[in-house]
Amino acid sequence: MTTLTAKDKQTVKAFWAKVSGKSEDIGASAVARMLVVYPQTKTYFSHWQDQSPNSPAARKHGKTVMMGVGDAVTKIDDLKEGLKELSQLHAFTLRVDPANFKILSHNILVVMAVMFPTDFTPEVHVSLDKFLAAVSLALAEKYR
């Protein structure tokens, strides 16, 4: 869908360097918002005893997701290859409908706005949005 320009990659890396220290909080907040604002996403977590947005399971999941995002930043020059295994996991084991990648991406952006209002400029927003879209595409690569 979209190629990341050199400027996009630079912007994403610089912004990630600023925010990655808070990645657990970012992840926890993004997942909590996803579960509350888009309750249909809870269907993927019926195996959790506690599906509430601030449960330990939800927090842990937020941490897992943001570790994946951080990993993707290091593989930004070839996301398709770099996220091959994660794509296989999502395609064959998790089978998450890719529409949900967009939903979680949106919530990650909302959290960035909440936590880093001055750093999350329109320029950072567009590069990060493109990056998350590219990550989503790479994750869906093995689906069919």
Add this chain to the structure above:
Amino acid sequence: MVQWSESERTIINGIFSHLDYDDLGPKAFSRCLIVYPWTQRYFSSFGNLHNAEAIMGNANVAAHGIKVLHGLDLGLKHMDDIMGAYAELSSLHSEKLHVDPDNFKLLSDCITIVVAAKLGKAFTPETQAAFHKFLAVVVSALGKQYH
């Protein structure tokens, strides 16, 4: 007809009663033009939109952002009949302005982001849910008269 809980009404009214339209209108609209540049197609008469700096400094963009944000007041005043309230604006966007209704969602995402940035921690998941529901209903109403 959309059902609103007391809590949702309180949250939504609360957001709008403290909203600085002159600040957030331009911010939301310029962000939309920057993050989703194809939306610029409707604004060729606005002058220089060549880069983010130009867009953020453009007076036409700012004025239009304030106008569009105030457009949400209609939904706020008629929360129990948002479809009816936006029928005329929907026809306008379809028949006169020829705006692809998919763009409404893009702008509503940008409005969400700038409100989130303004409210910070006060923009809780519950607040986000109520606001999202309101914007989704308005977006749906604006697309209703397209045929």
